[in-house]
Structures are given as C-alpha cells and as structure tokens.
Amino acid sequence: MSIEKYDLVILGSGPAGFSAAMRAIDFNKSVCLIEAKHLGGTGIINGALTSKTMWELSRDFSIASSVKRGYRASGLNVNYKQVQKTIIQAAKQKQLQMLSQIETYSQPNKESGNITLKNGWGKFIDSHTVEITSGSKTEQVHGENFIIATGSRPRQIPEVVIDQERIIDSEGIMGLKEFPERMIILGSGIIGCEFATIFSNYNQTEVHLLDRQHKVIPYEDDDLSSFVSKNLENNGVNIHHTANLRTIRKRPDCLEVVLDYQDGHSKVLEVDVALVAIGRIPNLDNIGLENVGIKTTDRGYLDINEVCATDNFKSCNIFAAGDISGHAQLYSVGELQGRYIVETLYGNLEYPLDYSNMSTLMFFKPEVAAVGLNEKACRKNKIPYRVATYSNSLVNRAVAMRAVDGFIKIIVSDDGEDRILGMRAAGPQASTLITSIAYQITQKGTLKDIRQNVHPHPSISEGVQECLRVFEEKSIYKPKAFPDLIKLKSWKPEV
Ligand SMILES: Cc1cc2nc3c(=O)[nH]c(=O)nc-3n(C[C@H](O)[C@H](O)[C@H](O)COP(=O)(O)OP(=O)(O)OC[C@H]3O[C@@H](n4cnc5c(N)ncnc54)[C@H](O)[C@@H]3O)c2cc1C
Numbered sequence: 024m025s026i027e028k029y030d031l032v033i034l035g036s037g038p039a040g041f042s043a044a045m046r047a048i049d050f051n052k053s054v055c056l057i058e059a060k061h062l063g064g065t066g067i068i069n070g071a072l073t074s075k076t077m078w079e080l081s082r083d084f085s086i087a088s089s090v091k092r093g094y095r096a097s098g099l100n101v102n103y104k105q106v107q108k109t110i111i112q113a114a115k116q117k118q119l120q121m122l123s124q125i126e127t128y129s130q131p132n133k134e135s136g137n138i139t140l141k142n143g144w145g146k147f148i149d150s151h152t153v154e155i156t157s158g159s160k161t162e163q164v165h166g167e168n169f170i171i172a173t174g175s176r177p178r179q180i181p182e183v184v185i186d187q188e189r190i191i192d193s194e195g196i197m198g199l200k201e202f203p204e205r206m207i208i209l210g211s212g213i214i215g216c217e218f219a220t221i222f223s224n225y226n227q228t229e230v231h232l233l234d235r236q237h238k239v240i241p242y243e244d245d246d247l248s249s250f251v252s253k254n255l256e257n258n259g260v261n262i263h264h265t266a267n268l269r270t271i272r273k274r275p276d277c278l279e280v281v282l283d284y285q286d287g288h289s290k291v292l293e294v295d296v297a298l299v300a301i302g303r304i305p306n307l308d309n310i311g312l313e314n315v316g317i318k319t320t321d322r323g324y325l326d327i328n329e330v331c332a333t334d335n336f337k338s339c340n341i342f343a344a345g346d347i348s349g350h351a352q353l354y355s356v357g358e359l360q361g362r363y364i365v366e367t368l369y370g371n372l373e374y375p376l377d378y379s380n381m382s383t384l385m386f387f388k389p390e391v392a393a394v395g396l397n398e399k400a401c402r403k404n405k406i407p408y409r410v411a412t413y414s415n416s417l418v419n420r421a422v423a424m425r426a427v428d429g430f431i432k433i434i435v436s437d438d439g440e441d442r443i444l445g446m447r448a449a450g451p452q453a454s455t456l457i458t459s460i461a462y463q464i465t466q467k468g469t470l471k472d473i474r475q476n477v478h479p480h481p482s483i484s485e486g487v488q489e490c491l492r493v494f495e496e497k498s499i500y501k502p503k504a505f506p507d508l509i510k511l512k513s514w515k516p517e518v
C-alpha cells in the first residue's frame with residue numbers, strides 16, 4: 024500500500040492549525056490537515072465564535088429589554104432553541120467558508136500549494152509518519168514537517184462528573200434544552216464571567232458565580248476586577264466570593280451545591296445546572312508523543328523554542344502551536360504561532376515572535392480589553408511605572424451613547440523614556456480601542472511618539488487621547504476638578 028506524502032502534516036484544524044495550513048499554501052506546499060472532531064476547533068465550536076455569537080445576541084436582548092432609553096419594548100421574549108439555531112448558523116457560515124477554501128485548494132496544481140483535509144485522530148508512529156484513525160479505518164501519511172495544534176479541553180474538578188446535561192462545561196452549553204431556571208458557574212476567570220454575563224443579560228436564569236478568591240479575573244488589577252464584579256452584580260449575578268465547592272449532590276429535581284466560605288461558614292444552594300469553567304488543559308494524550316521522543320512540561324504543555332519547534336525530541340521537524348504551547352490560550356496567539364512556524368520553514372523571517380502586544384478581549388457588560396503589562400505585572404517585575412486612568416463619563420461619545428460605565432487605563436515606564444507598557448480599556452468598543460496601544464507596544468512607542476495623533480470627534484478613542492494627555496498634565500478635563508474620574512499615580516520598587 025502506497026503512503027501519501029506531504030510537505031506539511033498538521034494535527035488539528037483550530038486557529039493554529041488552519042492558519043498554518045493556509046500560510047503553507049502561499050509557499051506552494053502540499054498540506055495534510057487532520058481533524059478529529061469539528062473543523063475550526065474551539066476557535067469556532069463550543070468556544071470563541073459560538074460564545075461570542077451568544078454574547079452578541081444576549082447583549083441585543085439586554086438592550087431591547089432596557090427601560091431607560093426612552094422606549095419600552097412590549098411582548099419581548101426569548102427562546103433558547105432559537106438562540107441556539109442562530110449560533111449554529113454563525114458557526115456553520117464560518118465552517119463553510121473554511122471548507123470552500125479547502126476545496127478551492129484541494130487539487131494539486133503548479134501555481135499554489137494544495138491541501139487535503141482528513142477526518143480522524145492523528146497519532147505519531149515515528150518522526151515522519153502519522154497514523155489517522157476514523158472509526159474502524161486507519162491510514163498513514165508521511166510528512167517532511169509536522170505541526171501539533173491539538174488545542175485544549177476544559178479542566179475538570181476531581182469527583183465532579185460532567186454529564187453535559189446538568190453538570191456541564193463550556194462544551195455543554197449548546198446541548199442545554201432551555202434556559203436553566205437556576206445556574207451556578209464554578210470558576211470566575213474569563214469563561215466563567217463571560218457566561219455569567221450572557222445568562223444574566225437574558226434575565227431568564229438566576230445566576231450564581233463561584234469565586235474562590237476575593238476578586239473575579241484574579242490575574243487583573245484590583246480596580247478592573249472590582250469593576251467587573253460590580254457590573255456582574257448590577258446585572259443580577261450572585262457572586263460567592265471566597266467560596267470553595269465542597270460537593271454537588273444530584274437530586275431528581277435539582278442539584279444541591281455545598282459551598283464552604285473562607286470565614287468558616289457553609290451554604291447550600293439549589294440549582295438546575297452547574298457550569299464548570301476552571302481553566303483548560305492541553306490535548307496531548309494518545310497522540311504518540313512517546314514515539315517521537317517529545318516530553319511534556321511539568322504543567323503538561325509542550326516546551327517550544329523561539330520558532331515554536333518542540334525542544335526535546337530526536338529530530339527537528341515537529342513544531343507546536345496554539346493552546347498546547349503553554350502561552351496565553353487565545354485565538355490570535357494560535358494563529359500567530361501557526362503562521363510563524365510556516366514562515367520559519369519556508370520563508371524569510373523578518374521579525375522575532377513577539378507576544379508582548381497580544382490583546383485579550385473579555386466579553387462582559389461592558390466589554391473589557393487588555394494588552395501589555397498591568398500594575399501587578401510591573402510590580403512583580405520591579406518595573407517603575409506611571410499609570411493614568413480616564414473615565415468614559417468624560418468622553419462625549421460615551422455620554423451620547425448613554426454608556427459611561429468604563430475607563431481607559433494606560434501604563435508607561437517611569438524611567439525618563441515614557442515607553443507605553445500596557446493598557447486596560449473597559450466600556451463600549453474597548454475591543455477596537457486596544458489595537459492602537461497594542462500597535463504602540465509593537466513599535467516600542469513612547470508618549471512622545473503618539474502625542475501628535477489627533478483622534479476624531481465624537482469617538483470613544485478620544486478617551487485614549489485624553490488619558491495619554493493626563494501623563495503630561497495637558498488633558499482638557501483636569502484631575503483637580505474630577506478626582507474620581509481622572510487619576511495619575513506612580514510606583515517605584517523600594518531600593
Ligand atoms: C468558551 C470559550 C470562549 C473563547 N473565547 C475566546 C475569545 O473570545 N477570544 C480568544 O482569543 N480566544 C477565545 N477562546 C480560546 C480560543 O478558542 C483558543 O485559544 C483557540 O481555539 C486555540 O486554538 P488551537 O488551534 O490551539 O486549538 P483548538 O481550537 O482547540 O483546535 C484544536 C483542534 O485539534 C483537534 N484535535 C485534537 N487532537 C487531535 C488529534 N490527535 N488528531 C486530529 N485532531 C485533533 C481538536 O478536535 C480541535 O478541533 C475561547 C475558548 C473557549 C472555550
């Protein structure tokens with residue numbers, strides 16, 4: 024039996040695998056893309072696209088239900104099945120675009136590369152062979168080079184069995200038959216807070232959020248996590264700070280959830296659904312790593328070097344990208360790494376891989392965006408900094424939108440150079456605003472470099488302009504007049 028040969032074989036068609044495959048086409052390469060489940064991976068299904076579609080729909084519903092904007096909708100109702108149908112339409116639309124492109128490049132030709140999509144589970148046999156299993160069928164393919172882009176899956180809580188009906192993780196959201204009447208979300212990171220926002224926006228579910236600590240999204244600065252906590256509570260979410268899950272008892276008509284609080288008291292809640300969102304672990308089991316001499320790190324990820332090659336293996340033709348790489352588990356990080364590997368292999372690298380400008384968008388109410396260092400990271404790394412905060416209350420566009428809840432917070436180095444180190448934005452359009460500062464971080468920009476930029480009026484981005492002016496005491500509105508809305512402070516490590 025002859026074995027098919029490819030320039031590049033990729034395990035996993037999520038953002039990392041798909042972007043690598045598409046970039047390899049630009050270099051006239053033959054690509055085999057192996058996918059065990061859904062085309063597009065978590066980037067599309069049970070992940071980024073489906074959750075963002077649900078967030079957008081829930082936001083529309085929440086705006087439509089609003090009674091403070093001069094209108095009052097009557098007869099407004101929502102049906103979970105119809106919401107699901109719309110989410111599936113969005114996911115299908117994206118998958119069909121991906122498939123159309125795969126089909127366009129499926130025939131070998133001289134002008135460009137070609138791609139073969141194979142459905143099945145990929146497993147290394149040796150450093151040039153992968154076996155693909157689909158049902159009872161197996162086949163082997165030969166590759167010059169490989170990319171492992173097998174992504175991640177939800178982490179489980181020991182002794183809490185996920186049945187994807189009453190006790191679910193993010194992969195069970197689309198399986199719910201209706202809005203739960205009562206729900207507890209275990210874990211107050213990005214996924215937990217996003218789903219707490221979504222379900223509270225619909226106002227059909229009593230939402231409880233378990234937060235082991237004092238603050239949700241604990242890796243962010245206290246001002247941002249307090250802002251998110253406060254807004255979740257305003258949206259109707261019951262946050263259980265400093266609570267640990269003791270057990271979930273399955274009763275015929277409900278789940279009985281026992282929480283133990285740090286101060287020693289306990290509470291029993293009745294809910295219909297529990298959603299576990301306590302982080303994600305890499306998909307590296309049963310892919311034959313032992314056959315190619317690759318070991319995982321203590322945390323279970325793949326150790327990759329500056330060009331995403333797996334460091335600890337026999338030959339040097341196996342690369343890794345995306346959630347399994349131990350870097351931030353973000354769509355854009357997977358895409359960046361996938362494309363970078365292909366450029367390393369077949370192109371001319373023009374710049375080193377840089378993660379410092381990767382933005383994280385958090386789909387809460389209102390949305391939140393983050394790039395670069397926050398105060399916690401500066402303090403941990405003993406970097407002297409100045410930080411300015413400017414409230415959206417003073418930004419005309421936000422005033423006009425009647426959406427003044429939010430702020431811009433920018434950090435610059437306090438070393439005479441005023442390098443832009445990071446930004447946090449909360450409020451409408453935060454996800455768009457963040458790219459201007461991300462660009463400055465890429466360019467190693469300073470306050471001086473961006474001083475000349477003039478932002479159009481009326482735009483939310485005028486908040487960024489004013490926040491930057493605060494550092495030089497040139498803002499139109501002054502901290503002296505609005506001490507709660509405009510702030511400037513600095514920090515230096517003790518010597
Ligand atoms: C609910 C949720 C919301 C999210 N929202 C955002 C967001 O708003 N913004 C953002 O940046 N990120 C978001 N993320 C994270 C983002 O989805 C991931 O970081 C990204 O999808 C990772 O890409 P990847 O290619 O590494 O892996 P994945 O997207 O997980 O894809 C890996 C693929 O590999 C396949 N696979 C696994 N093993 C094998 C094998 N042996 N053989 C063949 N195929 C295999 C899997 O079936 C899967 O399709 C979200 C994640 C979740 C869960």
Ligand SMILES: NC(=O)c1ccc[n+]([C@@H]2O[C@H](COP(=O)([O-])OP(=O)(O)OC[C@H]3O[C@@H](n4cnc5c(N)ncnc54)[C@H](O)[C@@H]3O)[C@@H](O)[C@H]2O)c1
Pocket residue numbers: 180209210211212213214215217233235239240241268300301302303351352353383384385386
């Ligand atoms: N908008 C986005 O960019 C987006 C959206 C969703 C997910 N993601 C990615 O997916 C990854 C996973 O998201 P996540 O929210 O599951 O993880 P996370 O790491 O963001 O948060 C996990 C939370 O669970 C808590 N936790 C951990 N173990 C626990 C336990 N046993 N009991 C109770 N709480 C516990 C942690 O303290 C933390 O607050 C994120 O790191 C993120 O990169 C990104």
